[in-house]
Amino acid sequence: MNTRRHKFAVIAAAAVMIAGAAWSARAADVVITGSGGPPQDAQRKAMWQPAAKALGITFDEDTSQSWTDAKAQVDSGSVTWDIVNFNMGEVPQAVAAGILVKLPADIVDRTQYAPGSVSDYCIGNSAFSEVMGYNTAKFGDKGPKNMAEFFDTKKFPGKRGMNRAVKGNAEAAALALGKAQNEVYSFLATDEGQKEALDKLSELKPSVTWWDSGSQLTQLIVDKEVDLAYGWDGRLNAAITAGAPWKIVYQDGILQTDCYAILKGSPHPENALKFLKEILKPEYSKDMVKYVAYGPSDLRAYKSMDPAVLSKLTLAPQNLVGQYPQDPAFWGANGAKLSEAFDAMLLK
Structure with a gap:
């Protein structure tokens, strides 16, 4: 405690x-x-x-x-x-x-x-919302505009700051796989969907710096240790207030x-x-x-x-505009299983 x-x-x-x-x-x-x-x-x-x-x-x-x-x-x-x-x-x-x-x-x-x-x-x-953001000093105004582009490391090279938790990341992976926002939770409710989402996150792993708290996310941005990030909008705004040249993208954000x-x-x-x-x-x-x-x-x-x-x-x-609500009922039913699978994926 x-x-x-x-x-x-x-x-x-x-x-x-x-x-x-x-x-x-x-x-x-x-x-x-x-x-x-x-x-x-x-x-x-x-x-x-x-x-x-x-x-x-x-x-x-x-x-x-x-x-x-x-x-x-x-x-x-x-x-x-x-x-x-x-x-x-x-x-x-x-x-x-x-x-x-x-x-x-x-x-x-x-x-x-x-x-x-x-x-x-x-x-x-x-x-609040879990949203993406990027360093405008590196990408100008041409950073990723949706979650599929956030996962595109060829078009947008650089380290990504992401939460060391499956919640939020699973939804992001589903969108990166081409699922529409209204299909995310029905897709993730299946064993195949969960496997595909975790595999997508595993592919991105070499480009990720995992953070464990909102304050750590803000510091990673301020210290220029990441070029892109996916996390809580208030923490990204805190980095911008501290002088970081970043832009927040609300498209594909998860309302929470x-x-x-x-x-x-x-x-x-x-x-x-x-x-x-x-x-x-x-x-x-x-x-x-x-x-x-x-x-x-x-x-x-x-x-x-x-x-x-x-x-x-x-x-x-x-x-x-472009955001969608998180589904608490889905996480109540699937949170424990997906958390274990996510932790196992990180250890591979």
Whole structure:
């Protein structure tokens, strides 16, 4: 477990010295996890801090990169987290594992949220996309325009930064094989389709630098260690903000949602629900864009947004053209099998 914690309560210095970090964790009214890096920083500043102040409570935070971290806590019977951040594609697996609390049906108005960003167990906090991008200093404006071209190493030579995970990459490989966006998941649902997709990824392997976190992806771009990349648009935008001469291509991007859930066995269940209801209010989530290029899932937050800011976000109308939504149900049914096959492919 990562232990990057931020305590937002006044604790006497002597008590901190005597009790230490473990006492601090127990003293908080609620504990929430994020995905780390700029997205977590943005949620803390825009949502968690003002919500905690409004409620008059304290919170601790932690980071997690996978739903399996939460599962490990529940399985061990030592749950220290209350609210957990998941990718919506992970939720079916977490629900099947029995580690999440079913949320009240009226916790949010689903009609005000982007399609697919609310389930019975998880409420969307941010919308993002897995997209391609390229170095304009190398390719000018003539970089790859779709996923088939991204996989074309002859036409577009150079190192590609890609996530060390099958989710997203399997869909990309299906598109590179000539499948239409509306055929991707039916193709990947077959044994032959899965094999062909993994073989396509294996072919690209010599040209890939695999990254394990969004911050690593941004750094690879800034340090000029990759010429092309496939990853989260907010992380590519962070590299561009840092001065990297890159262009983002939204064509063939996979629309996704990160969401908040309450962990079964939460040490502060009442506070967790109260805090979750508060941080989801659009008056908080609209300010996320001040700190990171990810927009909220609540569509009400976009009503008064500056057009220049909106243009950099996943849900901007001009960016939505050419994208398609990820299918959480597919990954709930096939995630474990494909993850094992992907890991085996990497070891070959």
